Each structure stands twice: as structure tokens, then as C-alpha cells.
Amino acid sequence: MRVVDLSHPVETGMQVFPGDPSVSCRVATTVEQDGFEVTELHLGTHSGTHMDAPSHIVAGGATIDELSLGDFVGPCRVVHVPDPGARDVIGWGDVREQLADLRPGDAVLFRTDWSRHFGTAHYLAHPALHAEIAQHLLTAGVRVMGVDTLNPDHTPHGEHDSGELPFHERFLGSGGVILENLTNLGDVTWPDPVLCALPLKLRGLDGSPVRAVALQL
Numbered sequence: 001m002r003v004v005d006l007s008h009p010v011e012t013g014m015q016v017f018p019g020d021p022s023v024s025c026r027v028a029t030t031v032e033q034d035g036f037e038v039t040e041l042h043l044g045t046h047s048g049t050h051m052d053a054p055s056h057i058v059a060g061g062a063t064i065d066e067l068s069l070g071d072f073v074g075p076c077r078v079v080h081v082p083d084p085g086a087r088d089v090i091g092w093g094d095v096r097e098q099l100a101d102l103r104p105g106d107a108v109l110f111r112t113d114w115s116r117h118f119g120t121a122h123y124l125a126h127p128a129l130h131a132e133i134a135q136h137l138l139t140a141g142v143r144v145m146g147v148d149t150l151n152p153d154h155t156p157h158g159e160h161d162s163g164e165l166p167f168h169e170r171f172l173g174s175g176g177v178i179l180e181n182l183t184n185l186g187d188v189t190w191p192d193p194v195l196c197a198l199p200l201k202l203r204g205l206d207g208s209p210v211r212a213v214a215l216q217l
Contacts, residue, residue, distance in 0.1 A: 004187045025042075072107075073194070077108045103141070108146075110148070112149060152180070188214045
């Protein structure tokens with residue numbers, strides 16, 4: 001079995017969505033002084049490679065612990081969008097051919113290779129997916145999608161940015177979930193990969209970090 005890690009490491013000071021809680025990892029006890037080591041973590045639910053539950057933007061939507069784990073282990077499709085520019089909008093016409101013959105329950109992961117900018121200011125200027133893609137995925141029975149960027153929508157920048165989230169609203173609003181900050185999608189080179197991306201069982205919360213991997217079984 002081959003395993004490709006699709007997750008960024010969680011570490012102190014890592015890049016987060018603007019305004020989200022910062023990430024810190026602080027040693028609370030040590031083997032030398034206390035006989036055991038424990039680390040105190042401070043982070044938001046959307047830190048690093050993570051999953052958005054519907055309740056992230058939908059009042060009364062499903063929380064992360066209410067979602068079915070069976071949805072997060074199964075076949076996936078990696079869609080390659082080569083060399084998009086900063087703040088480009090990727091439309092349905094750009095990906096239609098790679099999304100032929102989707103099966104209900106497939107996960108779809110969009111590879112832009114923007115993850116190479118993770119940790120830099122340029123990462124915030126990532127391309128976005130048009131909301132029409134969300135509708136086509138939902139119509140095909142897709143309930144799990146992911147991106148190797150900070151956001152399938154544009155991340156707000158500047159005081160005149162509207163901050164609208166049309167892809168989130170369409171996809172999460174219909175009960176889907178979104179994986180963000182994926183990486184290493186270019187290493188998934190075999191047909192019919194299997195995605196495993198399990199969130200923590202955080203009761204009543206809107207999202208969770210995940211350890212996402214692609215498997216060749």
C-alpha cells in the first residue's frame with residue numbers, strides 16, 4: 001500500500017486564515033522535570049489542513065461530530081488545474097473534462113500546486129473556484145471536496161473586498177464538507193486513489209484539523 005501525506009505540519013506560528021487564532025505549541029511538562037511530556041496546543045478549528053463542517057457558515061448546519069465518517073474514506077478524483085494566476089477564478093469549463101463520470105460518493109480534490117506558497121504572503125492571493133463548480137459536484141452526488149489553497153473562494157484582501165463566500169455557501173449550504181490547505185497532490189500519480197481525511201470528534205464545533213492522506217490500495 002502506498003500512502004501520500006496531503007497535510008501540512010501543525011507548528012507554532014504557522015500561517016492561518018487572516019484573523020483566525022494563531023497556532024502555538026508550548027511544552028507543559030517534561031520527562032526530565034515531571035516524568036512525562038505533555039504539550040499545550042492553542043489553535044483554531046480551521047488551522048492547517050482542515051475540514052469545514054456545514055455549521056462553519058450555515059446557522060443550524062451540521063457540526064463536525066455529526067458528520068458520517070464513512071464519507072471521509074473512499075475513492076477520490078484529483079483534478080489538475082496547471083499554473084493558475086494569482087486570484088484567478090477557475091470555471092466549470094476549465095475542469096469539466098476531468099470530472100466526467102463522477103460517481104456519487106466520490107471526493108474531488110483540486111490540485112493547483114498553490115500549496116508551494118504556503119507560509120508566504122503570496123499564499124493569500126490564491127486562485128478560487130467558481131460556485132458553478134460546487135453545483136455540478138453536488139448534482140453528481142459529491143459531498144466531499146478539497147483544495148490545495150487556503151480557500152475555494154477568494155481570501156479577502158484590502159478594505160474594499162466584499163468577503164463573500166459563494167462556493168462555501170453553495171457547497172456547505174447543501175450539506176457538503178470542504179477540505180482546505182491540502183498539499184502534495186502532485187504526488188498522487190496513480191489511478192483511483194482512496195482519500196482518508198478524518199476530523200477530530202469535536203462536539204458541536206464548526207470544523208477540525210485533519211490528517212489527510214491518499215492511499216493506493
